[in-house]
Amino acid sequence: xLKVPDHQVAGHRARDGRLGPxxxxxxxxxxxxxxxxxxANEVSFYASFSSNTKIPDHIKSFFPEFDGTRLVEASDGSxxxxxxxxxxxxxxxxxxxxxxxxxxxRTWHPQAPDGYVHRCLKxxxxxxxLPLGFRVSGARIFKSTESGYWEPENRLSIQTLSxxxxxxxxxSFVSSNTxxxxxxxxxxxxxxxxxxxxxxxLSQLVELKAWFEDQTIYHFYSSSVLMMFEKDLxxxxxxxxxxxxxxxxxxxxxxxxxxxxxxxxxxxxxIKFISEILTTPEDSSADSLxxxxxxxxxxxxNGSVYDVSLN
Amino acid sequence: xLKVPDHQVAGHRARDGRLGPxxxxxxxxxxxxxxxxxxANEVSFYASFSSNTKIPDHIKSFFPEFDGTRLVEASDGSxxxxxxxxxxxxxxxxxxxxxxxxxxxRTWHPQAPDGYVHRCLKxxxxxxxLPLGFRVSGARIFKSTESGYWEPENRLSIQTLSxxxxxxxxxSFVSSNTxxxxxxxxxxxxxxxxxxxxxxxLSQLVELKAWFEDQTIYHFYSSSVLMMFEKDLxxxxxxxxxxxxxxxxxxxxxxxxxxxxxxxxxxxxxIKFISEILTTPEDSSADSLxxxxxxxxxxxxNGSVYDVSLN
Numbered sequence: 001x002l003k004v005p006d007h008q009v010a011g012h013r014a015r016d017g018r019l020g021p022x023x024x025x026x027x028x029x030x031x032x033x034x035x036x037x038x039x040a041n042e043v044s045f046y047a048s049f050s051s052n053t054k055i056p057d058h059i060k061s062f063f064p065e066f067d068g069t070r071l072v073e074a075s076d077g078s079x080x081x082x083x084x085x086x087x088x089x090x091x092x093x094x095x096x097x098x099x100x101x102x103x104x105x106r107t108w109h110p111q112a113p114d115g116y117v118h119r120c121l122k123x124x125x126x127x128x129x130l131p132l133g134f135r136v137s138g139a140r141i142f143k144s145t146e147s148g149y150w151e152p153e154n155r156l157s158i159q160t161l162s163x164x165x166x167x168x169x170x171x172s173f174v175s176s177n178t179x180x181x182x183x184x185x186x187x188x189x190x191x192x193x194x195x196x197x198x199x200x201x202l203s204q205l206v207e208l209k210a211w212f213e214d215q216t217i218y219h220f221y222s223s224s225v226l227m228m229f230e231k232d233l234x235x236x237x238x239x240x241x242x243x244x245x246x247x248x249x250x251x252x253x254x255x256x257x258x259x260x261x262x263x264x265x266x267x268x269x270x271i272k273f274i275s276e277i278l279t280t281p282e283d284s285s286a287d288s289l290x291x292x293x294x295x296x297x298x299x300x301x302n303g304s305v306y307d308v309s310l311n
Numbered sequence: 312x313l314k315v316p317d318h319q320v321a322g323h324r325a326r327d328g329r330l331g332p333x334x335x336x337x338x339x340x341x342x343x344x345x346x347x348x349x350x351a352n353e354v355s356f357y358a359s360f361s362s363n364t365k366i367p368d369h370i371k372s373f374f375p376e377f378d379g380t381r382l383v384e385a386s387d388g389s390x391x392x393x394x395x396x397x398x399x400x401x402x403x404x405x406x407x408x409x410x411x412x413x414x415x416x417r418t419w420h421p422q423a424p425d426g427y428v429h430r431c432l433k434x435x436x437x438x439x440x441l442p443l444g445f446r447v448s449g450a451r452i453f454k455s456t457e458s459g460y461w462e463p464e465n466r467l468s469i470q471t472l473s474x475x476x477x478x479x480x481x482x483s484f485v486s487s488n489t490x491x492x493x494x495x496x497x498x499x500x501x502x503x504x505x506x507x508x509x510x511x512x513l514s515q516l517v518e519l520k521a522w523f524e525d526q527t528i529y530h531f532y533s534s535s536v537l538m539m540f541e542k543d544l545x546x547x548x549x550x551x552x553x554x555x556x557x558x559x560x561x562x563x564x565x566x567x568x569x570x571x572x573x574x575x576x577x578x579x580x581x582i583k584f585i586s587e588i589l590t591t592p593e594d595s596s597a598d599s600l601x602x603x604x605x606x607x608x609x610x611x612x613n614g615s616v617y618d619v620s621l622n
Binding site for chain 2: 125131164213214
């Protein structure tokens with residue numbers, strides 16, 4: 001029996017009878033094929049990537065496992081539809097904190113038609129993508145069993161964060177005090193175990209970066225790095241299962257002998273944000289943002305300072 | 312007495328009574344200030360950069376020395392005009408081979424006005440910038456004392472090269488046989504001494520890259536890496552004086568705490584091209600291009616295969 005996933009942070013959702021992804025209880029994620037060439041493109045990427053013997057195993061582990069396509073009953077009641085069968089990345093997780101980071105200052109590929117280019121360009125200019133080289137496209141941060149999760153009130157606000165706001169969000173993501181005292185300076189209690197260390201997020205990102213400095217097979221437009229961990233494990237001193245995965249390949253194109261300089265540049269920018277948190281957790285730029293929020297009461301009902309649309 | 316430089320490969324030239332840069336015989340390069348905010352912006356960049364104590368010396372050495380501004384007689388006879396006083400990068404060189412590589416897939420900054428964005432975007436899409444992350448904006452390759460220099464017949468053709476054509480040009484740049492047998496496969500005779508080695512171009516580019524992975528002070532739009540060496544020295548087994556310099560800072564903007572992901576991505580792409588020549592000089596993609604040129608006689612009167620406009 002397929003069901004709606006609990007932990008989705010971005011993309012179309014299968015709630016309220018709409019078309020969206022489903023999961024089963026064996027760890028599979030069923031993503032409905034987008035009707036136009038995007039669906040076909042994503043299938044063809046997964047087929048090519050999963051069978052490509054030139055991709056090292058440690059790089060393949062950054063991608064969801066692929067198990068072909070299957071006809072299943074769509075979540076919107078429209079009957080049997082083709083779905084990509086992928087690994088359910090949150091399978092076995094209890095209360096994962098998740099962020100979805102769309103990488104690249106440009107979400108369109110060089111040969112895209114003018115209309116598409118201008119729509120994407122407008123969005124890239126209107127969000128963090130152009131200034132930062134990436135934009136946060138979703139977040140779901142576990143607070144506590146009592147309080148549940150923090151989520152942004154609307155999806156646009158989180159896509160338009162400034163550099164300082166992104167820094168604050170990335171700190172809160174690994175802090176123990178995001179929940180009850182939202183205006184307190186995030187304590188970055190789990191930064192060293194989640195972002196740092198030889199198995200942490202930063203080290204995985206750097207591994208991914210090394211591949212992007214070299215590989216000229218694929219260019220990833222509008223793909224995301226998903227980053228997740230279990231706060232309860234971190235709190236109890238256990239390994240927090242911190243990991244990154246790449247997702248969303250409807251706009252992957254051939255590299256034609258050139259590295260994916262757009263993705264790589266954005267990835268390096270994101271890496272710099274994470275490494276700054278590890279090297280200078282006491283950096284004052286985020287402090288002033290917290291103070292601003294306290295002074296101006298720029299916060300949503302659940303007390304978050306992130307729901308600030310900057311347009 | 313100021314005079315017109317011999318070795319300029321890109322930008323406005325002071326020939327035929329037009330406004331362009333001048334040099335003196337003490338190693339200084341006089342660049343006329345562009346009349347609009349570009350001139351002021353370039354002065355302010357040089358002033359900021361040269362006095363910034365956070366820039367390490369080994370990075371400063373990649374930039375022309377700056378000696379303020381001076382009123383000198385302009386090359387177009389329009390009287391005294393303000394010029395930037397910079398280091399003449401070719402001073403002391405005899406027959407330098409030079410290439411000018413404009414780095415970045417995007418030559419406009421995020422806050423630029425729409426009209427400017429669309430003009431730049433059109434050029435970035437119509438040249439190598441968007442697909443490759445950089446475009447060759449000038450080249451002057453020393454052939455021999457008898458034959459002089461190879462230069463592209465027109466400036467647009469060299470800006471629109473494909474990945475394979477750029478690879479061929481970068482090979483010819485460090486070959487002994489670019490001159491007399493232009494359709495011969497470039498022998499890459501000087502690749503290991505010019506591109507390779509601990510003081511070579513690649514090692515300098517990698518040093519520059521490390522700085523760009525970290526620095527969040529400046530974003531360089533439409534700036535170039537200039538790459539040069541002396542073929543005669545290389546031929547006679549001496550150190551070829553291979554070096555890179557960054558030039559053209561009329562469009563430098565504040566980094567505001569974010570790395571220059573656009574420049575960095577393009578720089579990494581260029582690095583990949585150079586390192587591929589060192590690791591796989593026998594790569595066949597350029598061979599087929601040479602064969603195509605031989606078969607189809609796509610070459611200019613002086614026998615070059617580069618003068619192929621790809622629009």
